[in-house]
Amino acid sequence: VKEQAELLKRLDWWRHVQMIQSRSVAILGVLVTIPNEEFLKIETTERRPLLEAFLQIIPEISSQLGKITSGLDVGAHQFGNLWPVMEQYFDNGIVPSTINVDVGNGIIEQAHPSAVTIINAAFRYYLEKLDNLMLRIKNQDIQSIETRSYWINKVQSWAAKALEDVSLIEKINLW
């Protein structure tokens, strides 16, 4: 998990991730601060050299990953740009597949978020913003587990619908 967090840092996701008020993010944040030597210390004498060897080959694994994924847009930049608008759409229970973005000077531009933006925006919303949605809806108890679970499923289904819509738009654009 620490290596995942390190990768998120290298991919420029971290500046977006660290702003999320969630226990999951706190865990990732703590793990990246722990030096590898600390992981070695908690291993048994038998396993320590194996973990040490493993830590030595991680750069090669990362290098192979870099070769394979080079050229594939990470998606963090678009996420950063569109998250504030996506949040509003989720707040209002609107499927965020075609969104209107205020680009300044009263100009509104239409945008279709990428799949990566949709998935991560939905996850971020689920982790830290669910209360916003529930507080806008009549008679919703934000402390009720059952009610929260219902709205978590709703956010997932809106994101799934947005993914379907975006996929359809991309298909149509190819015709």
Add this chain to the structure above:
Amino acid sequence: VLLRDQIAQEASALYGFVESISSACTPPPRSVAFTDASERLFQYIAALSTKTKQYLKDYPVELEGSEEQFIESRRELSTIRIAWREIHQFIKPAVHADTLNQPTALIAAMLQRLKQLPGFEASDFAIFHTDTFDYLQVNPVFVNQAAAGLAAIVGAEGISKPILIGIPSSQGTKLFLNCLVAHEMGHYVFGQRHLRPLLIAEIESALRQTLGNKYAGQGLQDRSFHFGLLAKWAEELFCDLFATYLIGPSYSFAYVELFDVAKVSARQALHWPQLWILSIICILRTHSA
């Protein structure tokens, strides 16, 4: 009755065995809708079944060759049976994973990204349901190896097949936890890019360095165990990192949630210096509050 006279009996039994397994998806069930990849999987199994049955129909049952030839013939029938037993495990779970019971949009989105990578433009995945909740343990490579071995025997190498990906049956339509499926796509990429052979030298060198004389003096079995363990860890880490690249932090969030990393971290923190215990506890408390 000589054992070699039993070949016809064994081939017939195997014929019936294959027919019963493949009948679950020939023709594919029509009461529900399936993704294109699932449809292709069913067609693949049907074609593999047709080829296998044809191969068995023409099987030479009156052997006049040597004992070695007879043993080889028996071995081939055994390989066919083992391969179909392997394939059998995935047929019903794949039939259950119709479009209403799988995260179709999420899988399509991940696949669309995977296809942007050079060499993966034609990738395709059919979903099957697992009874156990083991997102990261379902390696699609095993069944593909069994099917490839069978195809080579019965002359069906040319038939293209989608790759199988397993998801827990209860999580069919959930979006967040199914982000972990990206890890399984990582296994596919790892295999297709032949990364294990590429990492051999690195693993060997690292083991020699950290185990020193102990590694050099080890028997073949122990060395193979240590090498295999590190190769497995390397593959799993690659899959995690690949998944993180493919869909971003959502993968890590799903991972932390499913595997309760907070609990694991807190337990391990007991062994860490006070500083780390404090930092973890403080942060977890702040966020819990």
